[in-house]
Amino acid sequence: MPPTTATLQRPSNVSDALARGRLGVPSVIFFVLSAAAPLTVVAGVVTTGYAVTGVTGIPLAFLVVAAVLALFSVGYVAMARRVENAGAFYAYVSHGLGRPAGVGAAWAALVAYNALQVGLYGAIGAASAPVFGTLFGVEPHWALVALAAWAVVAALGLLRVDVNGLVLAVLLIAEILVIVVFDLGQLGNPAGGAVSLDALTPANLLVPGLGAALVLATTGFVGFESAVVFSEESKDPKRTVPLATYLSIAIIAGVYALSSWTMTVATGPENIAQQAGEQSVGLIFNLAGTHLGGTVVTIGQALFMTSVLAAMISFHNTTARYAFALGRERVLPAAFGRTSPRTGSPRVASLAQSLLGLVVILLYALNGWDPVLQLFYWAGTGGGFGVLLLIAATSIAVIAFFTRHASTENLWRRLVAPGLAAVALVAIIVVAVDNFAILLGVAPDSPLRWGVPAVYPVTALLGVLWGLVLRRARPDVYARIGLGAASTAATLKTATAEPAPAGTGASR
Template sequence: MPPTPAPTLQRPSNVSDALARGRLGVPSVMFFVLSAAAPLTVIAGVVTTGYAVTGVTGIPLAFLVVAAVLALFSVGYVAMARRVENAGAFYAYVSRGISRPAGVGAAWMALIAYNALQVGLYGAIGAASAPVFGNLFGIEPHWALVALAAWALVAVLGLLRVDVNGLVLAVLLIAEIVVIVVFDLGQLGNPAGGAVSLDVFSPTNLLVPGVGAVLVLATTGFVGFESAVVFSEESKDPQRTVPLATYLSIAIIAGLYALSSWTMTVATGPENIAQQAGEQSVELIFNLAAAHLGGTVVTIGQALFMTSLLAAMISFHNTTARYVFALGRERVLPAVFGQTSPRTGSPWVASAAQSLLGLVVILLYAVNGWDPILQLFYWAGAGGGFGVLLLTAMTSIAVIAFFARNASTESLWRRAVAPGLAAVALVAIIAVAVDNFAILLGVAPDSPLRWGVPAVYPAAALLGLVWGFVLRSTRPDVYARIGLGAASAAAGLRTTTGEPDPAGTGVSR
């Protein structure tokens, strides 16, 4: 009897297994992270809305409190990043820390959250263009035309090398931060009543009714800080780049937000900020600049408000495309999404899918005449931010579970205490968010959206969990790849041929 021939292994192409390595240093990763946070958009929109809706003057302190919670979360997050290198970030961490089915559930949640954040920005940039085009050219194009122009630019950049995107973000972000600092200096130089007050940093101005909504708004302003890990595979030195980029980004975001929200109260007077924010909305910061710095500076600021939105689009597009790529590479989604371009190293199929979704959303809203600000930007942003908050809490628990299961030289503080404290704080913020969701969306307490939007995430998590169990029963080779990142192809080959699974991951969980 002739010997049984060795199995023929269809080894996946290298093009489909890994993103381009060594393209991004600490500054480039920070540009992606800070651009996703969209500082000028948050300061002009979220901060003024917070003052107007809640009347709480302790918003500057709220940003510092939330930054402390996220810094606690990052202690375990970056410690795990040294052992789990994967463009799927939250998905990979939950898979490796809790279980593979739970990781698939987290992936479904992440896709909804990041897609919502990205497509929502198309509504905002269309509306933000009106004063810019009006001042410069005397015309006000339909919001959808501007959104389509931004969509086309983001679509093209998404197919290019990741470092090219980083350079574009660097230019936009630096200009944005410069104008924020100029606005802040103008406000500090012209205090209401002739005196600069630090009263808003007193805890008594934060521990008041409405503090829950303020903390949720402050947390939304940090969305994007977690994306440093998404670019770990493309970093020059992930062990150094990811921790530095994460901590520096949190510090810079917190500093900018706390400073700018405080200087607004200096210019208006703490007792007047809520009223003026309610009357002027997102125009407050530009009207203050016009009074102190002149019309030219305001026009520049309004133009940079547009580029702030554009930079956030580019960042979220790249982040979401890498999530889709990670799921395609591990065959949780169709394998076609796991392909990268041989020329640029970009996840081109996943990027093209993102672009198609954005185009459909823009056209759908334009044809139906739906409000691009309230019904697209605001609702999608609030829903997406809540999803990221849920994922952050899940990941804190996953970090603790991962280090409890795997021997580590990390200190008790990094592997358990810090992520544990962060998990408790994040769960508390989530509870407050759910209780205040009608306020966050600006709808009536009995509106279906009040429960419908937050309910999307547990529903998606449940569907993902079921799909994970289906994969375990029907496709164990795919199940073994979940959460392994660039090692996923090797895992599939080894489990198919009966060889040991790499890194001791196993297929039991």
């Protein structure tokens, strides 16, 4: 039914817009790369990959995954030029596959990003232990460190987004510098006296563990897609988002491929799996201690801790903006769509995300649950898998959007690149589901083996059903889904009418 006069006179649900024009290309890149957490991935994901899969071609796996994500980004940024919305995946799926599917994607995204965010609170204690032990001779309980980090992240989440960008810039630059120093130390001390290129050959990737290696490599890139989340706060979104996205993929791929290769150089390709299994996260620091001395190791361990903190800050901002986008369009309660009049930050969404983090920390601490395995590793793996599902769905949504709407985009951008990306991403998802017990480190008959991946289709289905409920019961709200800051215009249209301009309205 069409909206009534009272509906048309109701004040907009957009209580405040996000602060405009505060982020340039460098600031967005800092947010994206901080979410990717380079040192955390190099020290944790890479060593775990070698130990679990035994595949020495992991450096090449990072380059293959980077190529797939670059293909995905062709259509992703093409759509970003037409749809400017902090909801990103939610908005794009709404425009491409319909509003109910968009709500399903939004709910799945909230689960995935919240899992990634709160999972990091389990890692900060382990990352800080060697630092406190070396500098102060004590190792505080992980929950105390997590609560201190939580307070910092919660406070920064209420400040201007560019202030967060400056903090991330300092942390990230130091983090990448120490990775480069570690890499140079490993290259300068090759096992057997000769630099080996074996890890970069296809023969060492095309082995039975290929699928698991690609899944692990994919988790290292989680966060690259968040450039679009900050489009509303960018100085020039049509320029900032594409540049930040492509540069982030290139930088992440370069750092990961170089670091994972230099590890094999320092240990010898034939020894990397065994040493990674024995030393785990400590491998890169032990290599640095041998080649560069204890002081450099201490600096690296400190930056490992700040790497986790930087990822917390970035994921907190990303997650808060997803909740803001949904609150602004009343898919979530309208309070989530309110911003601070002083800083322009998504105040209520940020506070809600902080509350969730506090509850999780206290819950794990009071029950004595393992913060590394049962929080960081399980939540991180599950969150990364959720993002992978969302990327694949968005590739399909891009194709559907450009198929329906007249476009000046060429065939490569609107069909070929996103189509190839969708095929590759679905293949990786199939392999991920088949190997989920290995990824979680649980028995094949563990309930988590199917329970964790099943969270996302169940959540998405509930979101789709809620979207259908809104279409029937709240047509004024339904009409705004996916429109972002332009959602107020939807109050002037009938609830079942499609927004006319291509690229400005969500599909039915």
